[in-house]
Amino acid sequence: MRPGFTSLLSALASVLLLCGCSRPWPAYRYNGERGAHQRYHSRLSDPDDVTKLAVGWAWPSSGSEGGFFKSSPVVFEDRVFIGSSRGFFYALDEKNGNKLWQFPDSGPALLGSCFFGQYGVQSSAARARIGGQEAVIFGAPDPAAEMGLGSARLFALNVDTGKQIWASDVVAHINGCTAGNLMELHERVAYSAPLVERDRVYIGVHDSGDDPIQNGKVIAVDLATGKKVPGFSYVSTSTRGGGVWNAPASDGKGVYFTTGNTRDWNGGVQPQPALNNGLSLLRVNPATGAVVWKFQPVPFPLDFDPDWSAGAALMDSSCGDLAESVQKDGWTYAVDANTGSCKWQYPPTNEPACTFPIPAGCPPSCPMVHNDTDYKQPGAVWGDVLVIKGGGWGLILPYPAGVPAGYSRLHALNSCRADAQRVRWIIDVPHATPGDGYSIGAPTVTGGIVYVPTDQGHVVAIADPSVRPAAGFQCTFEFINPASTGPTWAAVCLALGFQLAPTPRVLADVALPDGANASGLRNEAALANGRLFVGTSGGHVYALWPK
């Protein structure tokens, strides 16, 4: 055999083998559909291996980064990319956690001088290809922008060198530092993450603690240059409100996101704006930003600040294209992604329209059911199953009961089943503080194994009962249990119209060494190349894998 031919064969075999080995996590929630599903098999999708999950490396290996990680890692090109509240963005070696570069490498950190602009890099990143360069894009305040108060840009960096490819036009403006000042702009991109779709990058704009509430926006910039796309415009209201507190999603046909409240600002209740896209799940035209549809289940008079904060997770299900999310009040929705009509609601208290009626006498006397509560984390999509922190049936009980009870609970919901079969399983996540609205992060999934970080500094792996038998059962209304209703709890559960749901088995419950909060507001465990990556508020990034 001629040497050239042998080399050719070897090269061909190598290419075929190598191109099958990279399993990146290239964006927040995995990709633009925001389903948080690693579809490829790895040791993290093997239930036997997952029981051996352990911390592999930590960065920094001693001390701490000094800030906290409220953004989530993205992983590609053998690197882990993550930003910190100190205003730096890092590239770490995926294999050993060594720092490869940071941005900025010199000069001031990405922080504004004003309180509203001091959030650093909380926006998780996304992979892109710009002019032949492999790039990573994230949003942050730019101390060089405008007056240096914290107006924000998107930054595109070369993944190999960390050198800036472009800094976008300003996408969120801060032009004053006075709390409550209605003459100033206090816009941020902290809780959004860039969506790279075709030749554009989209980012959501929200405010800083409603101080005061800003008009929600989605901004589109050109992927090649970072310049704002002139033909694209989306604002939530004709006055204020409707902040976009989440990462836009895309299925290639539309851009999907959710919006915050509109009713309470300037110290009290305001009249409904003529344009009110607040408290909605929306699809907009990716070219123009025009609203294609909006789904607004809580009408304006019932708006007691139940921001729709969790973003949309898009599901290509066996019953059609769905956009799914949970509103801050705890109700979970699946909406037809093409029409915006409600497919189901959980708990299904107002189907089929899924909108809450305005009671007689309201206003002025309106029930405060839809409040500033803490269901804010987006769900994970696994086949037809949505795994999400949702309120469940406890929401039908008045305070103090149902709403906080679900804060550390995950529901797996069958998206294409009837209401009576909606719940696939329920679990109260261990090492997550009950009643704490920030006790668990956003779930991610691979092979039916759900990973979730907790406020007590753990990473918990949960097996769908099709992967490992359930630990037992519970009533879908958690207040029916042996302690409250005796040994006939299962019969009582069914008699009251609820269902029996499996409690899935916990495969691993790993304590992170710094013991710090790993759930942030919506932090996720990135699942790439058979490893799990997570940041904590203790200023560490950890890699875990089965050992």
Add this chain to the structure above:
Amino acid sequence: MRRRLLLVSIVIVVLLAAWIGYRFANREAFVAQGALAAPPDQVTFAGPTPDHPLKLEAGNILSRTVYRTSVASNAEVEVRDVMLPPHAKSRLQALTGPALLDTYSGEGTLSLGERTERLAAGQMRSVPAGQALDFDNPGAYPLVLRFYVFEGK
């Protein structure tokens, strides 16, 4: 000729091995199809037991006292939640004092003697003491009520 045949065989074997390796490395993780099996007749409880429990009463009614306090030397206020089963008529024993009834979730009717009134979420009304309360919940989900009972000593 034999040499060429050998060469082709080697190429095929190498490509086959590479393809198998590629497919193995690219195999997708498990995704369940369809729902889980129905629960067995006898199930083991493995759920939470939350605070503020409800207690079971006759007729599959669930209730709890949320709060009870003296508001004066001769009066008490009790805040009580009641959950009435779906597709059923339920009777509550007479209250110990006049009360405000807040329909928190669900829909149904309340009959007091000859009068029947519709209940809808978000509505509040008064109910008298000393009279049994007859509810009808024709819906698919429980009717949840909160009573604020004012009781004289």
